[in-house]
Amino acid sequence: MISKKLKEEISRPSAIRAMFEKGAQLKKVYGEDGVFDFSLGNPNLPPPEKVNQTIISLSRENRPLMHGYMQNAGYEDVRQKIAEKLNESSNTKFEKGGIIITSGAAAGLNVVFKAILDEGDEVLTVAPFFVEYRAYVGNSQGKLIAVNAQPDTFLFSAEKIEQAITEKTKAIILNSPNNPSGAVYSDALLKNLADVLIKHEEKTGRAIYVVSDEPYRELIYDDTKLPVFADIFKNAITVYSFSKSLSLAGERIGYIAVSPSADDYSALNDALILCNRTLGFVNAPALFQRVIAECLNETVDTKSYKSKRDKLHSHITNLGFECFLPKGAFYLFPKSPIADDISFCNDYAVKYNILAAPGAGFGFPGYFRLAYCVSDKTIELSLPAFEKLAREFFK
Ligand SMILES: Cc1ncc(COP(=O)(O)O)c(C=O)c1O
Secondary structure (H helix, E strand, O other): OOHHHHHHHHHHHHHHHHHHHHHHHHHHHHOOOOOEEEOOOOOOOOOOOHHHHHHHHHHHHHOOOOEEEEOOOOOOHHEEEEHHHHOOOOOOOOHHHEEEEOHHHHHHHHHHHHHOOOOEEEEEEEOOOOHHHHHHHOOOOOOEEEEEEEOOOOOOOHHHHHHOOOOOOOEEEEEEOOOOOOOOOOOHHHHHHHHHHHHHHHHHOOOEEEEOOOOOOEEEEEOOOOOOHHHHHOOOEEEEEEEOOOOOHOOOOOOEEOOOOHHHHHHHHHHHHHHHHOOOOOOHHHHHHHHEEEEOOOOOOHHHHHHHHHHHHHHHHHHHOOOOOOEEEEEEEEOOOOOOHHHHHHHHHHHHHHEEEHHHHOOOEEEEEOOOOOHHHHHHHHHHHHHHHHHOOOO
């Protein structure tokens, strides 16, 4: 018999799962080219050539314990290289002791929450947010509390976050560039929040960790500047992933970087390393630790994502959809032409074989998400389908 909690969770209808199943059915009928699947953020670009070459040359090496267990935090030389890479673009001096290599950002976030949360602790975030945050926080008996972003810019207000802080608030998780909105938080906005947190700590003696979830760090457009969280927040814990920057989503590789100024720095690192082990990850994949160590200066062709963004954004806004121009990541988050975004995706978009994810799944109803990390051909073929869809709502 499965647990009562899981029984309840698996029986809850999931709009995204329903969309996935609908997509599989439609593909059987119309073929891959006849279905425009913008529902999943699975990066379509190939990894940089250096990644492929490194995999090939490493796989020919035959050093002892090449694929064996290692320290739970990962290879020391790789942690050192990551710290050095981070230090090239920050004022913070990261140390290898504060770098824990993880099985992607998903594992990194679970490890962080396990290490810092006591039962009932609250974690603030800004809606819309990555759908899994609620589960990750819940896995460590915490509670996710969402504060809505402004709907026109998807930026947060530091005052609203201040109002949501309680004595149980242990952390704030922010994601910039944001999934699903594509918003990027400016230096000035983050500094407003840092002031709130300093004031809070002075008043109550309680520090709040700021978890910066950064899988889209390199995917930024139009000369947008991405501030370094660790330079702004004393208690920054950065969680990174190579899933998007190197298109390695299935290989499960990323890291946690703890700011040396963070409260309880050394105990926190020990706790993170222990959780990496006891949550069952043990260590991040050996081969891919070595691969990323050689490819820290590489990224996928981000210009290609920008051109996909521009094409789809200009098409749908010309048709009448209201949509913020994202500054990063690979999603559009347009306003649903009807209030019920779930019905819009399931009853309207699907009619034209367009698969989109309803905003309700990201804690932000009334919008829908299009993941444009798909082939140029899919985007091109989808344009007439968007025209037909738009005709239902706009004259
Ligand atoms: C905002 C955000 N955080 C974390 C993750 C998890 O990424 P990873 O593949 O590194 O586990 C994703 C994946 O899409 C994401 O969008």
